[in-house]
Amino acid sequence: MKLKRIVLSIVAGTALFVPAALAGQNQLTPVVRASTLKNKITTVKSYTNPTLYNKNGKELVSQDRINFKKPINFYGQPIVIQGPRVSAFINLNGMPQAIVNGETYADLGDGGYVNMKSVGSYNWNNNEIGIIKNTYIYNSKGNRLSTYRGGNAYLTKGSKIKYAGKSWTTYPDSYFNLGDGTYLKSNNVNTMNGKGVLKLNANTAIYNKNGKRISFNGQQVFPKYSIINYAGKRRTKTQTDDYYYTNLSGSKSYAIKNYKIKGQDYYYIGRGAYIKAMNVGRINGNPVFRDGGATTIVPQTDLYIYNSKLKKTKQSVKKGQKIRALDPVVLGSGDIAQLFYRIKGTSNYVSWGDYSEYGFEDDEHVGYFNFRVRLNPVKTIENTATRAAEESD
Numbered sequence: 001m002k003l004k005r006i007v008l009s010i011v012a013g014t015a016l017f018v019p020a021a022l023a024g025q026n027q028l029t030p031v032v033r034a035s036t037l038k039n040k041i042t043t044v045k046s047y048t049n050p051t052l053y054n055k056n057g058k059e060l061v062s063q064d065r066i067n068f069k070k071p072i073n074f075y076g077q078p079i080v081i082q083g084p085r086v087s088a089f090i091n092l093n094g095m096p097q098a099i100v101n102g103e104t105y106a107d108l109g110d111g112g113y114v115n116m117k118s119v120g121s122y123n124w125n126n127n128e129i130g131i132i133k134n135t136y137i138y139n140s141k142g143n144r145l146s147t148y149r150g151g152n153a154y155l156t157k158g159s160k161i162k163y164a165g166k167s168w169t170t171y172p173d174s175y176f177n178l179g180d181g182t183y184l185k186s187n188n189v190n191t192m193n194g195k196g197v198l199k200l201n202a203n204t205a206i207y208n209k210n211g212k213r214i215s216f217n218g219q220q221v222f223p224k225y226s227i228i229n230y231a232g233k234r235r236t237k238t239q240t241d242d243y244y245y246t247n248l249s250g251s252k253s254y255a256i257k258n259y260k261i262k263g264q265d266y267y268y269i270g271r272g273a274y275i276k277a278m279n280v281g282r283i284n285g286n287p288v289f290r291d292g293g294a295t296t297i298v299p300q301t302d303l304y305i306y307n308s309k310l311k312k313t314k315q316s317v318k319k320g321q322k323i324r325a326l327d328p329v330v331l332g333s334g335d336i337a338q339l340f341y342r343i344k345g346t347s348n349y350v351s352w353g354d355y356s357e358y359g360f361e362d363d364e365h366v367g368y369f370n371f372r373v374r375l376n377p378v379k380t381i382e383n384t385a386t387r388a389a390e391e392s393d
Contacts, residue, residue, distance in 0.1 A: 037194030044285030102314025109165025201281030
């Protein structure tokens, strides 16, 4: 498995460490001001210990080689690892699907579609779709095809057909080298070199206090996944803090100071340099939330639209379509709670999925859509259906 070649940044106090390039496992060792926590990280509090990986992003068999109760040495710069291949549909209904004229179809990957009422199974190992009912094959508009893959556009009960599209994906991320072939995903890092950290969710430009782009130690953009020390300390969230995170139990909220520059929120990283708060996905290893405002979401599969009462309609949005959304709401509670975002300018919603996964480890990979900024739900809704489901548990 190859490592993605990318320059990652570590900003520690006034020192910026950027290797010229990362090729394979080549790394440079940073030099920082003297400190008992030099080249050490601590991990964020969790109910379980962080997962350890090898250089290819695969989980190690032995997970007890690191003592997470004390600062941990790291070596060189964080590197971006593509990670192992996983099913592209593991979190998306379990198989390739599309919505055609208000109905769900199995996507065959090359322009053909089969109504899901005729589908019985999908095999992740060989990408075969099992047919349980005689069916025609249709195009993306729901029109019956005359031929398909050089033959009849018709499938019989008990037959199988292979999905022809890309069936796998990877989840690249930055990792710290802990030595002896052991790597830790940067999501777990609470402090680095004795200071709190920001993790970037996008390539991020650097600005001065007037909102003008500047260079910081010769670098004008920090790459996505970079780990950056911020200036100052965390504090209990105030009314002026738009972006924040919570403790493990959710009982307390914390923030680092937001600076307003031309109406937008920025974080100060020292030496007159600022970065946009919306480009920070984690603070001290904790997922960042924002109260209010809108964000851009991108569906990872076709999604049904729900009306103002959160009832599913026959309308839909397409995979990859950029949508402005706001005002998340939670339907139900406990194990059945589902999260919805409202489509801006409408009273309609789309479903993100299982609310219990929201704001936890790697939640950017488990929902039905990706979000630019993680918004805090504005309310929880209970109705007859959710109450009945809760009572039956």
